[in-house]
Amino acid sequence: MIQFDQVHKTFTGGVHAVKGVSLQVKRGECCVLLGTSGAGKSTLLRMVNGLTEPTSGTISVAGQVVDRRSMLSIRRQVGTVHQRFNLSPRLSVLDNVLCGALCRVGTVRSLLRLFPLALKRKACELLAQVGLDESQLDRRAADLSGGQQQRVAIARAFMSDPILILADEPVASLDPSTSRRVLDLLRTTCQHHGTTILCTLHQVDLARTFADRIVAMAHGQVIFDGTGESLTDEVEQSIYAAAAKQETKSTSEATADAVMRRPSPLEVTCD
Numbered sequence: 001m002i003q004f005d006q007v008h009k010t011f012t013g014g015v016h017a018v019k020g021v022s023l024q025v026k027r028g029e030c031c032v033l034l035g036t037s038g039a040g041k042s043t044l045l046r047m048v049n050g051l052t053e054p055t056s057g058t059i060s061v062a063g064q065v066v067d068r069r070s071m072l073s074i075r076r077q078v079g080t081v082h083q084r085f086n087l088s089p090r091l092s093v094l095d096n097v098l099c100g101a102l103c104r105v106g107t108v109r110s111l112l113r114l115f116p117l118a119l120k121r122k123a124c125e126l127l128a129q130v131g132l133d134e135s136q137l138d139r140r141a142a143d144l145s146g147g148q149q150q151r152v153a154i155a156r157a158f159m160s161d162p163i164l165i166l167a168d169e170p171v172a173s174l175d176p177s178t179s180r181r182v183l184d185l186l187r188t189t190c191q192h193h194g195t196t197i198l199c200t201l202h203q204v205d206l207a208r209t210f211a212d213r214i215v216a217m218a219h220g221q222v223i224f225d226g227t228g229e230s231l232t233d234e235v236e237q238s239i240y241a242a243a244a245k246q247e248t249k250s251t252s253e254a255t256a257d258a259v260m261r262r263p264s265p266l267e268v269t270c271d
Contacts, residue, residue, distance in 0.1 A: 001027040001164060001196045002048060007057035009043050009220075017043040018054070019220040025213075027163075030187055030197040032211035034204065036240065040220040041200045045168055048198065049078050062163060079157030079195075081167040081186065085149045087156075089142035093132065096141050096152050097123040100159030119159070126155040129192065130185055147178040154186055158193060165190055167199040171206070179203075183210045204236050 002025040009018040018040045025031045033041035046052040047059055050071045059066040061074050079100070087096045098115050101123075127136070130151040141149060150170065157165055167186065171179035187210060190197050201207045207214050208228035216224035216231070216239045224235055 001025050001029070001062060002198060003058075003060040004044070005058045005060075007044070007047065007059060008055045009040075009047065009052065010055045017220055018047075020057075021217075021220075021222055022057075023215060023222060023225065025196060025198055027196055028191075028194055030190065030210065030212045031199070032207045032214050033198065033200045033217060034202065034207045034214050034224075034239070035200075035217040036202055038219075039217040041217050042168055044217070045166055045198060045200050048164075048166055049075055049080070076160060077163045079160060079162035079165045081150070081153050081157050081165060081170045083169040083172045085141075085146075085153045085173075087141040087149055087152060089140065091141060092138050093127065093141060093144070093152050094120070094123055094137040097127060097156045097159060100156035123155070123159065126158050127152070129189055130155050145178075146174050147182055150174065150182050151185065154182075154189060158189065158195075161193075162195060164196045164198065167197065169200050169202070171201075171203075179206060180209070204231070204239075207231075 004021050004023050007018055007021045008016070010016045021040075021044060033044060035041045043052055047054050048061065048066065050066055050068075062077065064070050064074060066074055088099070091099075095113060098113075098119060101115065101119050124134070124137070127133075132148065132151055132155070136144075136148075141152060144152065153170075165186070170186065171182050174182060183206060186197070186199075189195075199210070201210070208231060211228055214224065214226060214228060214231055215222055216235075218239060223239060224231065
């Protein structure tokens, strides 16, 4: 389904966020990219739908190389679940879900809310699948709880019948109990539709229960690739030890650089 082949990403300023990642995510698999902030997992995820371009290497989705020529075609096949939901707070639950069909009806008809009846029925079916009944359809998104908003976002992501769902820290804004329910719902919905999931998380316990496969990253590199069962406490410690070591190194280098830039006493003059 997804193929990463020696993917590198270096940002302006020299930050090497992803370093030679090669891996394959199978069709129907629920794969979690695990790691601390700055590990490179979100950068890797964003390169799948072209929000970030790799510096070198290639990425393929369903056999199609991700580049500027294929971008429109790939984005039509990929649904996204965001960390902060990305709903329109003033729109109703139903209208927010229907916005997931923009690629089918166009921006103008969407702004005028001229959605075909078939799409409205589909939106209602998807909302029912994520546990929101008809009484919720006309509620403003702003009036929903965080867990309910994420359910709406999941339903919206499936409006385009995606073959792949990208979820970037989808439960970061939710409490632990709600996080588990939302992740279980996302996995169940993807299984129902036969959809592949590539998801970023930083919580090891959630990754163990949610993922078929865990790919752990630290300072831009893959340092673990396996099942939740094989991610032992020792492996977990090594993941975060590697991240802590890199953070300490970066801090030390920054401090040393600051010291080197500081003028010597001989360079300081008095008026």
